[in-house]
Amino acid sequence: MILQVIIQLCFLLGFQKNWGFSVAEDNLSKCFKSGKPILEYISNLKDEIRATKQKRLEFEQDNNKLRERLLKISYLKAQDDAKSDQINRLRTANEDLRTVLWQFAEQQNNIGRIEGYIIDMLNKQKNEIEEGKHNEAKVQEELKKEIEELRKGETKSKSQTEIEMNLKSIIESLNRSLATEKANRIEAFKKLASKSKELGNCKAKVKNCSNEIKELNSQVNSYKKNITTTRLDLCKERIPNTGCKGHASGIHMIAVNKLDPFSAFCNGDIEGGGWIVIQKQFDGSVDFNRTWTEYRQGFGNVGGEFFIGLEKLHSITNSGSSELYMQLGFFNGSFNFAAYDNFSIGSEDEKYELKSLGRFRGTAPNNMNYHLNQKFSTFDQDNDPWVEGNCAFAVGGGWWYKYCLRVHFNGRYYKSKVNKINSINWGADFESLKSAQMLIRLK
Numbered sequence: 001m002i003l004q005v006i007i008q009l010c011f012l013l014g015f016q017k018n019w020g021f022s023v024a025e026d027n028l029s030k031c032f033k034s035g036k037p038i039l040e041y042i043s044n045l046k047d048e049i050r051a052t053k054q055k056r057l058e059f060e061q062d063n064n065k066l067r068e069r070l071l072k073i074s075y076l077k078a079q080d081d082a083k084s085d086q087i088n089r090l091r092t093a094n095e096d097l098r099t100v101l102w103q104f105a106e107q108q109n110n111i112g113r114i115e116g117y118i119i120d121m122l123n124k125q126k127n128e129i130e131e132g133k134h135n136e137a138k139v140q141e142e143l144k145k146e147i148e149e150l151r152k153g154e155t156k157s158k159s160q161t162e163i164e165m166n167l168k169s170i171i172e173s174l175n176r177s178l179a180t181e182k183a184n185r186i187e188a189f190k191k192l193a194s195k196s197k198e199l200g201n202c203k204a205k206v207k208n209c210s211n212e213i214k215e216l217n218s219q220v221n222s223y224k225k226n227i228t229t230t231r232l233d234l235c236k237e238r239i240p241n242t243g244c245k246g247h248a249s250g251i252h253m254i255a256v257n258k259l260d261p262f263s264a265f266c267n268g269d270i271e272g273g274g275w276i277v278i279q280k281q282f283d284g285s286v287d288f289n290r291t292w293t294e295y296r297q298g299f300g301n302v303g304g305e306f307f308i309g310l311e312k313l314h315s316i317t318n319s320g321s322s323e324l325y326m327q328l329g330f331f332n333g334s335f336n337f338a339a340y341d342n343f344s345i346g347s348e349d350e351k352y353e354l355k356s357l358g359r360f361r362g363t364a365p366n367n368m369n370y371h372l373n374q375k376f377s378t379f380d381q382d383n384d385p386w387v388e389g390n391c392a393f394a395v396g397g398g399w400w401y402k403y404c405l406r407v408h409f410n411g412r413y414y415k416s417k418v419n420k421i422n423s424i425n426w427g428a429d430f431e432s433l434k435s436a437q438m439l440i441r442l443k
């Protein structure tokens with residue numbers, strides 16, 4: 001192959017030199033001569049390549065051997081790991097075995113102790129049995145002795161008969177005592193039954209007595225009522241139906257219209273007297289924030305602070321024409337008044353409406369007129385026109401509230417001057433009054 005390449009090269013060189021296809025023999029000889037070192041070089045190169053190939057082959061063989069060794073080492077290592085793992089497992093198993101052996105030894109120890117205990121117990125029982133046998137023998141011995149003695153005693157049957165006779169006599173005596181006791185008890189029981197009957201009779205009598213007493217009490221109450229009525233009738237006859245007319249200032253028994261005579265505070269000093277005081281506040285001793293029922297019945301003390309009661313007020317003002325006098329006492333010691341000549345209050349069905357005031361006169365402004373035609377309200381009964389609320393609940397104290405007030409004689413008593421809507425006031429800046437009283441006079 002290489003030789004062919006050289007020949008071709010020589011032909012090419014000859015062609016180039018002569019510009020034709022004919023090649024001279026000397027030129028070819030020269031060409032071979034000059035190509036000889038190249039051929040040698042190439043031959044050497046070829047040898048080297050062969051040697052290199054051989055080396056490469058050897059290297060690959062070595063490499064394969066090394067790989068095999070590596071595989072072997074890996075296999076050995078894996079085997080080694082497996083063995084190591086097995087050793088560990090064996091160690092653990094060994095530990096477990098030790099624990100089991102230790103527990104076994106412990107149990108063996110316990111068993112030994114239990115065995116010892118059982119042996120002790122057995123020995124004890126054995127001793128007890130032996131002792132029992134000994135005792136049994138002793139008892140048997142004693143029994144034998146007793147039997148012998150009994151046998152001997154049979155000869156003493158005579159004295160035994162005597163004893164039996166005595167016992168029989170005692171039993172007979174006891175039976176007799178028992179019979180006597182029984183008879184006594186029967187007698188006592190009969191007496192008890194008789195007493196029980198007597199007791200029953202007594203109870204019935206007591207019951208009758210109790211009923212009689214009840215009846216008598218009822219009669220007494222009836223008499224009392226009659227006496228009270230009679231006294232009231234007598235009072236009515238004696239007390240003129242003219243209220244406080246002719247009375248000096250103070251508490252008096254008065255009669256008005258069809259009302260039973262009652263104790264009232266009369267005022268004989270203001271404008272010729274004859275006034276019945278229907279409301280009074282001057283020291284704060286009585287709470288005026290009361291229920292509807294209390295305002296209906298009246299509350300407080302006639303001699304001190306009080307409200308006469310709406311029911312009575314309705315009856316009085318409906319008996320005929322009445323004047324109203326409202327007195328305002330200020331903290332500076334001065335007084336004002338507001339008077340109306342035709343004061344009347346409606347019935348409870350009408351919620352004690354302020355039905356009439358009449359003509360006004362006075363030193364105070366005509367503020368009471370604001371409350372005309374308003375129903376009475378208390379914190380537990382809202383009769384005011386304020387839709388959203390209850391003035392009596394908001395302010396305190398019963399009154400003929402509207403939206404809510406320009407006069408409030410049933411307000412809270414303050415011991416010094418304040419400007420509060422819940423005070424006793426006559427509207428203007430809600431200045432609290434030192435005293436307030438309402439009086440009525442029959443015309």
Ligand SMILES: [Ca+2]
Nearest residue numbers: 384386389390
């Ligand atoms: Ca209301």
